[in-house]
Amino acid sequence: MGTAGIKKALIKDAKQNVKPYNNSFLVELGHGNDSFTAYIDKSCLGPGTGNPETTIQGVKWFLVREHVWSSYKRAYSKLSPSDFFAKLTTEEKGLKTFEGNNLVVDVNSFNDGKVGDLGVIHLLIPYSVFPETDQTTALRVVPLGKPQVLYCHFKFPETGYVPLENSETKAGYGQTVNIEVYTHLMPDYRNRSDKFVFDVELINKGKTVAKLEKQEITNREVGTFDYNPTKILKFTIDADWQKNHVDKKIDEKFYLKLKGYIGYSGPVLLPAGYVAPIGEYDSEKVTSFWRRLENGRWIYDTSNELLVPFDKMSDLLSKFEVEKNNQIQYIGDIRYTQKGIDPCGYSTITIKDESDPDRDALVIFDENDTKNPIDRTAQTFGIITGDERKNISIKLGGLTNKNVLCNGLLLLEPGQKHNEVKHVFQIDRVMPALRDKDGVYVVLQDPQQKGDVDVVPDKQRGPSKDVGDVQQWKEKVDFNFEGEDKMMLMLRYAYNKTFFEGNVGKYPAAIVNQLWLFNYFILTEDLVQTYFVPISTCRYPNQIAKIKVYPNVSWTFHLNYGMKNPLYYRDTWVEMRQHRVEAAVVRAQAADIDGYDGTVETKFGLSIEAKWNKTETAKLDQKISEKVKLIIGSFVKIKQFVDKVTGRDRGNSTEGLRGNVLERVRRIPLSIEVLSPQISIGAGWEYKFGRKEKGEDNILAPTLGLVAKADPVIGAEAIIDLIAWGKKLHPAAEAVITSLDLLAYAANATVRFDLKFYGKLVIEGNIELSKLKKEGTLKAEGQFGFSLTLSAKATGKVKAVIYEADFDFEARAEGKGYFSLGLSAGLDDVKGLYLQPIVRHSGIKITLTFVGKFASTERETAEEFIVIKEDKLDIDKKYYLND
Numbered sequence: 001m002g003t004a005g006i007k008k009a010l011i012k013d014a015k016q017n018v019k020p021y022n023n024s025f026l027v028e029l030g031h032g033n034d035s036f037t038a039y040i041d042k043s044c045l046g047p048g049t050g051n052p053e054t055t056i057q058g059v060k061w062f063l064v065r066e067h068v069w070s071s072y073k074r075a076y077s078k079l080s081p082s083d084f085f086a087k088l089t090t091e092e093k094g095l096k097t098f099e100g101n102n103l104v105v106d107v108n109s110f111n112d113g114k115v116g117d118l119g120v121i122h123l124l125i126p127y128s129v130f131p132e133t134d135q136t137t138a139l140r141v142v143p144l145g146k147p148q149v150l151y152c153h154f155k156f157p158e159t160g161y162v163p164l165e166n167s168e169t170k171a172g173y174g175q176t177v178n179i180e181v182y183t184h185l186m187p188d189y190r191n192r193s194d195k196f197v198f199d200v201e202l203i204n205k206g207k208t209v210a211k212l213e214k215q216e217i218t219n220r221e222v223g224t225f226d227y228n229p230t231k232i233l234k235f236t237i238d239a240d241w242q243k244n245h246v247d248k249k250i251d252e253k254f255y256l257k258l259k260g261y262i263g264y265s266g267p268v269l270l271p272a273g274y275v276a277p278i279g280e281y282d283s284e285k286v287t288s289f290w291r292r293l294e295n296g297r298w299i300y301d302t303s304n305e306l307l308v309p310f311d312k313m314s315d316l317l318s319k320f321e322v323e324k325n326n327q328i329q330y331i332g333d334i335r336y337t338q339k340g341i342d343p344c345g346y347s348t349i350t351i352k353d354e355s356d357p358d359r360d361a362l363v364i365f366d367e368n369d370t371k372n373p374i375d376r377t378a379q380t381f382g383i384i385t386g387d388e389r390k391n392i393s394i395k396l397g398g399l400t401n402k403n404v405l406c407n408g409l410l411l412l413e414p415g416q417k418h419n420e421v422k423h424v425f426q427i428d429r430v431m432p433a434l435r436d437k438d439g440v441y442v443v444l445q446d447p448q449q450k451g452d453v454d455v456v457p458d459k460q461r462g463p464s465k466d467v468g469d470v471q472q473w474k475e476k477v478d479f480n481f482e483g484e485d486k487m488m489l490m491l492r493y494a495y496n497k498t499f500f501e502g503n504v505g506k507y508p509a510a511i512v513n514q515l516w517l518f519n520y521f522i523l524t525e526d527l528v529q530t531y532f533v534p535i536s537t538c539r540y541p542n543q544i545a546k547i548k549v550y551p552n553v554s555w556t557f558h559l560n561y562g563m564k565n566p567l568y569y570r571d572t573w574v575e576m577r578q579h580r581v582e583a584a585v586v587r588a589q590a591a592d593i594d595g596y597d598g599t600v601e602t603k604f605g606l607s608i609e610a611k612w613n614k615t616e617t618a619k620l621d622q623k624i625s626e627k628v629k630l631i632i633g634s635f636v637k638i639k640q641f642v643d644k645v646t647g648r649d650r651g652n653s654t655e656g657l658r659g660n661v662l663e664r665v666r667r668i669p670l671s672i673e674v675l676s677p678q679i680s681i682g683a684g685w686e687y688k689f690g691r692k693e694k695g696e697d698n699i700l701a702p703t704l705g706l707v708a709k710a711d712p713v714i715g716a717e718a719i720i721d722l723i724a725w726g727k728k729l730h731p732a733a734e735a736v737i738t739s740l741d742l743l744a745y746a747a748n749a750t751v752r753f754d755l756k757f758y759g760k761l762v763i764e765g766n767i768e769l770s771k772l773k774k775e776g777t778l779k780a781e782g783q784f785g786f787s788l789t790l791s792a793k794a795t796g797k798v799k800a801v802i803y804e805a806d807f808d809f810e811a812r813a814e815g816k817g818y819f820s821l822g823l824s825a826g827l828d829d830v831k832g833l834y835l836q837p838i839v840r841h842s843g844i845k846i847t848l849t850f851v852g853k854f855a856s857t858e859r860e861t862a863e864e865f866i867v868i869k870e871d872k873l874d875i876d877k878k879y880y881l882n883d
Contacts, residue, residue, distance in 0.1 A: 119227030174498030198260020345539025347398030785818025
C-alpha cells in the first residue's frame with residue numbers, strides 16, 4: 001500500500017449525530033442536525049505525501065451510496081481505480097462530486113433530497129485523482145426524515161409468478177404472492193421499545209378482498225444502523241375470485257392499502273400531548289417506482305399493482321407448450337439418410353448437460369456414422385431442473401461456414417450467408433422447406449454443385465414466428481453463444497405454483513404456501529416442458545435440437561402402523577408422529593383416533609414429503625393423515641369388541657376381591673385374540689433416467705419405488721391355559737388348583753402352563769416400476785405355529801437377625817415351531833412376470849432358561865435343544881408366465 005495521498009477525513013464540530021462506525025464515523029443528517037462540515041488537514045495525509053498544502057486545497061469529494069459502491073467493487077474487482085471510477089460514473093446516475101476543503105453537506109447534497117435516499121447510508125470519499133476505499137477511510141452519511149412508509153408493494157421473484165411473456169407484474173389465481181413493506185424509521189432502531197403495528201388490505205375494484213391485521217415490525221427484527229426496516233407478508237389470490245373476473249381478455253388489477261402506527265413493546269414515558277407517528281400507504285395512488293441493485297444491475301422486483309389474467313396458470317402453461325410445439329411442426333425437422341456434399345455444413349450435433357459432468361453427451365446427428373442412422377434428431381435430450389437454471393450446450397462438430405461456397409439455403413433475405421452464428425443457430429424467424437401434399441420435402445438439383453440436391457423454401461407459407469420470442473428467451477439470460485460452433489442454453493422449469501382445491505384456510509399456515517406441490521403429486525409426461533433450437537447450413541438446413549425439461553420434484557411416503565422395525569424408502573425418512581395422540585384425545589378433536597386406549601395399536605407414523613429444486617423440502621402429510629386416523633380408529637373399535645367377545649378383555653375388578661387375586665381365581669381356559677395388523681410402507685416417485693447400458697440415459701420417465709411389509713396383514717392366536725383347563729376336569733381338581741393358586745399368590749409366586757396356537761398372513765414387497773424399468777418382488781406367506789410354555793416365578797425377601805436380602809427366581813421351559821406356505825411373484829425386464837412357491841418349516845426347538853438373584857448374587861443360564869431341524873423345500877425355480 002502506498003504511503004502518499006489522502007487517507008481519511010474529519011468532521012468539524014462533531015455533535016451527537018456523529019456515531020462511531022467501522023473505524024470511521026457516520027453522520028445522521030436531519031431531526032435538527034441538518035448539515036455538517038467535512039474537511040482534511042495534514043493528519044489526514046500519508047507520510048509520503050509530497051505537497052501537503054496543495055493536496056489539502058485541491059481535495060475532491062465523491063458521494064455515493066455504500067451498497068452501490070460495494071456492489072460494483074464485487075462485480076469489477078480487477079479494474080484499476082481509474083477504470084473503476086469511469087465504469088461507475090458512466091453506468092450510474094445521481095452520483096455527486098464536490099471540490100474544495102471544508103465541504104458543507106446537507107440533505108440537498110443527496111439528489112436534491114429525494115425520498116429514495118432517506119435512510120440509505122452513503123460514502124463520502126475524499127480524493128485527489130480517483131476515489132478509492134482500499135487506502136482511504138471514507139465518512140458515512142445518512143439522510144433522515146420523518147417516520148413514514150416508503151412503500152407497500154407486491155414483490156416478485158426473478159422469474160415472476162407467471163413465467164410467461166410480460167409477466168413481471170402478473171400472478172395467477174390460486175398463487176400466493178409476497179408483499180414487501182418498506183419503511184423509514186418505523187420502528188426506529190434507536191428507540192428499543194418501538195414497534196410498528198399495521199394492517200394491510202388487498203384491494204380489487206375499490207373493495208377489500210383480503211386483509212392482514214395487526215402485523216408488526218419490532219425492534220428485535222431491526223439491526224443496528226438499519227434506518228429502513230422491511231417486512232415480507234403473503235396474500236393468496238383466491239381461486240374463487242376468478243368467478244368475479246369481468247373480462248376474460250383484460251387482467252384484473254389488485255392494489256395494496258396500509259395503515260399503521262408506532263406502538264411499544266414495553267412501558268415508556270411519553271410527554272403530555274404526545275401523538276404517535278402513523279404510517280399510511282395506498283399503492284393505487286402512487287406513481288413512484290422502486291429499484292434494487294443486484295449483481296451490478298438495477299432491477300424492478302416490486303410493483304404497486306398486481307395484474308391477474310383470467311386464465312389459470314395451468315392453462316397459460318398449456319398454451320405455452322402448444323405454441324412451441326406448433327412452431328416445431330411449422331418449421332419441420334428434415335430427415336437426412338445420407339451424407340451431403342455442400343461445403344457449407346457440419347458433421348455432428350451434440351447435446352451436453354454441462355451442469356452434470358458425469359452424464360454422457362447425446363449425439364443426435366453424425367454424418368460419418370456407418371452403423372446407425374446419421375440423422376437422429378427425432379431424439380430429445382431430457383434434463384431435470386427447477387427454479388435453478390441448467391447449462392445445456394449444443395455443439396456442432398466439423399463446422400465449415402466461413403470462406404466456403406454458401407448459397408444461404410432457406411435464409412430469409414437475399415445475400416444472407418451461414419457465416420453468422422445466428423444464421424446457424426436460428427433463434428429468429430425460420431423459413432420452412434416446401435412439402436408436397438403427402439408431406440414429402442420437394443428437392444431440386446443444385447445448379448452450382450453436380451450431384452447435389454437442395455430443399456426448396458416454402459415462400460407461400462412464409463417464415464415462422466420468432467423462435468426466441470415464442471420461447472420467451474433473452475440473450476445472456478436464457479441463451480448465449482460461445483464461439484461459432486456452440487450455443488449454451490440456460491434452462492429452468494416453470495413451476496405452476498398455484499393451488500385450486502378450494503379454501504386454503506383449512507390447512508395449517510406452515511403448508512399453505514407449499515400446496516402448489518400437489519400439482520406434481522402425480523408425475524406424468526404431461527408436465528414436461530419442451531425447448532428447441534433450429535440449426536441450419538446449406539448441407540443440412542432445418543435440423544432441430546429438442547430439450548425436454550422435467551420438474552425437479554420427488555415424493556416420498558411412509559406409513560407405519562404397529563411395526564417395531566419399520567421400512568424406509570432410501571433411508572431418507574425419519575418416522576414422524578404428526579399429531580400426538582394423547583394430546584388429541586384431551587382436545588377431543590373430531591378427527592382424533594376414535595377408541596384410543598393408550599396401546600401401540602392406536603399409534604402410527606405417517607410422513608409425506610416433497611422435495612424440489614434439489615434441496616427444498618416440505619412435509620405435507622396433514623392433507624391425508626386425518627383420513628388414515630379414521631381408518632385406524634375403526635379397526636381399534638372392532639378389535640376392542642372382538643377382544644371382549646373372545647375373553648381376551650375380561651376385566652380385572654370385582655367387588656370384594658383385588659384384581660390380581662381375581663385374575664388367579666377366575667382363570668379362563670381358552671382366550672382368542674385377533675392380532676393387530678403391523679404395516680410398514682415406504683414409497684417414492686420421481687423422474688429418473690434410463691440405464692446407460694441400454695442407451696437410455698438421455699430418456700427420463702416417471703418411476704415408482706415401493707418397499708412394503710405387513711407382518712401380519714391378518715392373524716389370530718388362541719391361548720390354552722392348561723392349569724385353568726385342569727379345573728374343568730373335576731370339581732375336586734378345581735378346588736385343589738384354586739387353593740394352589742391362592743397359596744402361590746400368598747408366596748408372591750406365579751406358575752403358568754400355556755399352549756398357544758397362532759396363524760397369520762405376511763406380505764412383503766420391493767418394486768420399481770416405470771416405462772423403462774420393471775423389477776421387483778411381492779411375497780405372500782401364510783405362517784402357522786405353536787408354543788408350549790411352562791414357567792414359574794417367585795420374588796420375596798429373606799430376613800435374618802443381622803441382615804435381610806431380596807430374592808428373585810424364574811424358571812422357564814418353552815418349545816415352539818411353525819410351518820409356512822406361500823407364493824412369491826416378481827418382475828424382471830428380460831422375461832417379465834414370474835411366480836415362485838414358498839414352502840418351509842422352522843423345526844421344533846426347546847429352550848430352558850433359569851434366572852436367579854439372591855441379594856447381590858445373580859445367575860442366569862439358558863440351554864437350547866433342537867428336536868427337529870429347520871428346513872426349506874428346495875423350489876428355486878421361477879415359473880415365468882410368458883414361457
